[in-house]
Amino acid sequence: MKIIILLLFVICCMLATHFCSPIIEEDDFSSFASPCLQPPTNFKKRYFVHNNIHVTFLEAWRQCQAIGLRLATITSEEDSKLMQETIANSTNTKGPWYIGGTDLGNEGHFVWISTNKPVGHMTGYFNYSPGQPDNAGGSENCLEIGRWGGVVWNDEPCDAKLRYICESVTPNWS
Numbered sequence: 001m002k003i004i005i006l007l008l009f010v011i012c013c014m015l016a017t018h019f020c021s022p023i024i025e026e027d028d029f030s031s032f033a034s035p036c037l038q039p040p041t042n043f044k045k046r047y048f049v050h051n052n053i054h055v056t057f058l059e060a061w062r063q064c065q066a067i068g069l070r071l072a073t074i075t076s077e078e079d080s081k082l083m084q085e086t087i088a089n090s091t092n093t094k095g096p097w098y099i100g101g102t103d104l105g106n107e108g109h110f111v112w113i114s115t116n117k118p119v120g121h122m123t124g125y126f127n128y129s130p131g132q133p134d135n136a137g138g139s140e141n142c143l144e145i146g147r148w149g150g151v152v153w154n155d156e157p158c159d160a161k162l163r164y165i166c167e168s169v170t171p172n173w174s
């Protein structure tokens, strides 16, 4: 009889542990599978033209970060049109400005430093000026926009002091 009671006690303890203290693994996100918590499929991009200081590419990268933004990426014709409108409405409409593309460390293979994605990734969108990027002098590793007017891109030495353009990307819940 004592053995049966002891066994029942052990089983009760095991059940209590199972139901009262569920162990959730750190990487178990199944509990977040509610439709209400799905990530948005649309994002709204805004550009911010900074004309007040001239900085190197890496300084521009950090300047954007310091105000909660990131150095601009342009991944579609729609982005390019938005860029054109934003520049037209800025306090200085003459470039060039840094945007976030660089082939530092891997010549000829440009990535967006803000997203770690190759330039043209998924969309195949490029907007280089004819003949660019040319890596002139063997040392042009950062992308600028607006050197010759418009919004075409050119590679430029990363230590050139230029104005710069940041962006914000926010979920579009509407």
Ligand SMILES: [Ca+2]
Pocket (backbone or CB within 6 Å): 103, 107, 108, 135, 139, 140, 141, 142, 155
């Ligand atoms: Ca280069």
Ligand SMILES: [Ca+2]
Pocket (backbone or CB within 6 Å): 132, 133, 134, 135, 136, 140, 154, 155, 156
């Ligand atoms: Ca160039």
